[in-house]
Amino acid sequence: DGGITQSPKYLFRKEGQNVTLSCEQNLNHDAMYWYRQDPGQGLRLIYYSQIVNDFQKGDIAEGYSVSREKKESFPLTVTSAQKNPTAFYLCASTSRGRNSPLHFGNGTRLTVT
C-alpha cells in the first residue's frame, strides 16, 4: 500500500537537544510538507519542498531545519533554538498537479521537557 510513514510515533527529548523526525513516502509525489499542530490552532506550515534538493520556509520555520536529498524522504530537525517544540508534527505530500490534495502521515508527537 502506498502511503506516508512518520517515525517515531512518540518522541521525548530534554530541552537543549536537537531531534530529527522521519518522513518517508512511496506515493511518488514530488512535493512534501511539514506542518505543526497545536491544540485550538490550525495546522501551521514549517517547511515545504517541491523538488529534490530544494525547499522553502513556511510560516514558522525558525528553529527548524530540513533536507530533501531523496524524493521519498523529507526529515525535519527540531533544533534547540525552537522555543516551544512540544507539539504534534505532521508530514504530507502531494503530486504537483494543480489542487491535488495533501496526503498526510499519522504524525509524530514530540514532547520536550
Next chain:
Amino acid sequence: EDQVTQSPEALRLQEGESSSLNCSYTVSGLRGLFWYRQDPGKGPEFLFTLYSAGEEKEKERLKATLTKKESFLHITAPKPEDSATYLCAVSGSNDYKLSFGAGTTVTVRA
C-alpha cells in the same frame, strides 16, 4: 494573507441528529477549498475538494457546499463513527501552500 475560520469549535450531536459545520475564508484568488477528517492521534484524511461557488460534493452522510465566502459541511443522520475533528483548508494564489482552520470537533452519541 489567507485566513480560515471554522465554527463551532465543538459540536455534540445525538445519533441521527443532522447538523452543519461552517468554514469562512478570506483568500486571494481561491484555487480550491479542502475538507479533511482527523481522528485523535492520526493524520488528517482527505474528504473533498471544492473549486467554485455553487459546487457541491457528497460522500456517504457528508455533503460539502461552497459559496464565495464560506463552505458548509452538512452531516446527515450522523452515526457515532462520524465523531472526529473536521478541518477546512484553502489554497490561494500560492497553490503549493494550504491555510488551515482550527477545526470543528464533532461528537456523536449513540
